[in-house]
Amino acid sequence: MDTDRLPGCYRHPDRDTGITCTRCERPICPECMISASVGFQCPECVRAGSGTGHHPTANAPRTIAGGVVAADPHLVTKILIGINVLMFFVALSDPVLARELALYGLYRDYFGGTLHGVSTGEYYRLLTSAFLHTEWWHIAGNMLALWVIGGPLEAALGRVRYLAVFLLSGLGGSALVYLLTEPNVATLGASGAVFGLLGATVVLAKRLRYEMRPVITMVVLMLVLTFVPLGGSLSVSWQAHVGGLITGALVGLGMLMPAAGRNRALVQWGTCGVAFLLAAMVIALRTAELT
Template sequence: MSDAAGDRNGFCYRHPDRQSFVLCQRCGRTICGECQTPAPVGVICPECMKEQRAQAPKTKPAVLTRMRSASGRGAPVVTYSLIGVTVAVFLLQLVPGLGVTNWLYFTPLAVSDIHLEPWRLITTVFVHSTALIFHVLLNMYTLWIFGQLLEGLLGRWRFLALYLIAGLGGSVGVVWLSDPNTSVVGASGAIFGLMGAFLVIQRRLGGQTTQLFVLLAINLVIGFVPGWNIAWQAHLGGLAVGALVGWIFVETRKRDQRGLQIGLLVGLTALLLVASLRYVYFPLLG
């Protein structure tokens, strides 16, 4: 009869001085309490656990997982993302010393023969007045309302294109209708573009538009109230361009017209970029 103390099968393979009668469920080796990791059935040793983790599928960050889950359920993730980015930028604007507003606001001279900072044509829709929190809250509330409607109707990529192109249109409106030294911030141009597109789509599809007309009229009139310092030029530019994008979507909604739709959107964007260069090619008009 062999001596139990000399039988290695009854001792932990990692700690030979520790007797145990528990086996790894994967490799069958003896493991002590310190080396045991609970498994769905029994326990496994450290080496098997390491191998199991290496073979497990890589998981993505929780934020991406939740966004993908929401996307699969048809949630307006682009709308939520635009609101999230805008709110995050607004909070950064409040941090002293960062100068976020100075980097992102728009002025017609940002695309002139004096300065060349074309990113401001778009980045201005993500910054708001820090002196009036009502500014960002009202814009984001309106984006939340129309974003849910239009993103579900158009699809995510078309909706994002509409928002950005309308925002670009708002900046071009400021270039041609404002003093060159004007400075503007806010998503109003892009949001008026959403309303313009929704109006065109609703009318084309036979929907009710009376309330939307009233809402648009009220907001346009507010823009002209003396002393309110509202960039009505961005409102008009965004509204006109948004309505045009909406018309493009309606008239090219068939599957075999997708190429035409993309071409028209690219052409419109290029035209707006050229129009934004007023003070580069037509400085005398300023």
Template sequence: MSEAPSTAPVCYRHPGRETYIRCTRCDRPICPDCMNEASVGHQCPECVAQGKRTQRPARTAFGGSGVGRAGYATRTLIGINVLVMLASAAVGGGRALFGAGGLGGLIGSDTSVTRAGAVLGYASYTLTGPMHGIAAGEWWRLITAMFLHYGLLHILTNMWALWQLGRYLEAALGPVRFTALYLIAGVGGNVAAYLFTAPNQQTAGASTAIFGLFLAAIVVNRRLGLQIAQLVPLLVVNLVITFSIPNLSIAGHLGGLATGGVVAAVLAYAPANRRATVQAAGCGVVVVILIVATVLRTMSLLGS
């Protein structure tokens, strides 16, 4: 006499395996290899995948992506600065890194890379050569200058500060908002250098953006109700250095500081119900103001 066929349910993915466990979402039978522990019972692989697709990604207190905790934007910015420094050293030789005379020989000399990308108002490289600078249409200098450095000490100090401040702010704001903060603060400092520095004087360095990060960290901590006792003295020390050491761009540092503070306030205090719109509009207004200031300065230098 033959045995009656088994009536036990089988796993929907493995028909040869009997099981009495079912997915709590779709009620399909699942074997131990297909079980995914859930808050209640177990779920099948398809329901787990569907749940991940419909789950909203984690956001920071300021609306940014949680991906910022990995620090990808900070690492990318540091990488760009290092690559540009290597390019400058490749064309300028050893003196591009150190030995040019500033700070006891610790500051490097300028190179064709820095001359082409530093903030320069309106001047000629030679007595009879053509005019160069932002007023001559070389507007890219307002952006490229924040990625240029005069020597190894210059870039090392700036990249150390960017590593410390950048990772914290990127985790708090998210990579997109942090990158916008960095770039707008850097441009703001370069615009200030363009406005208040002699038109034949070159300035460059990531410090315009980094000073913006200093004040941004204070603004973010205040918004979150965190301590700022360690940040304020650090900012004060950097301001003292700015005013004490010759040839540092006071206008650039203060401009980056002010711009970074304003952008950080926009990002941190935007109302939650329309946060992204207010943040984008606020940053846009800051950019427009910087453009208008640049145009007015250019008209002044050209005598229009």
């Protein structure tokens, strides 16, 4: 018997956790833990406390990051998957539209024609490309990873903070692609955003004092696979993966490390602002090179 193994959550026994409810001391996983004035409480203790005459806001269910606990903790992940699947079929039916939404630094639509790309002011491509796929293996792999990694992270962060990590990671990955990739090469896919969620998951595991070796192993494995050709007409963009991973880890630190208190939201959204400004600086630098 492995005596070093952490106990399982009382509601999800297959999920090891080092966090316990401060009232009943039952082990609780990120999906079940609710922020309290001191530590975290389980849903049952929060419900019991809300009926004792306490002020309702004092017992409002909160995630480990301070977000509101939602009835469906995976709703945003489902919506993101739905948008990606919808855009996949749109791109298949209209290749011209797909080219208009893909990440290009600079290209000419035909000989002597109009120049297009991020460097011409089409900055929307930095985010639209993160929702665009044109091959089945590409969207299947990304959506599976989004569900496996994103679902638990959304439950731990809350909807708004989780969406911020996803979008900023997608932007960070696109910014590095824009900086380091040939401007007339198309890049698309949610890989940068997914790697960002992975980076934030590493921070979450550290915050909850989980065993880090499985998480680090997953990161290393995904980075190794980044450089292995998967076939098809698209190649894997290591720039998007690395940029997204770094951005997601940075934003995850800001979301998860501050203790509950007045300044936590300021630190969280301040970190998001810093991540956005860093991406904007990279984008501005590359645009200056191409114009």
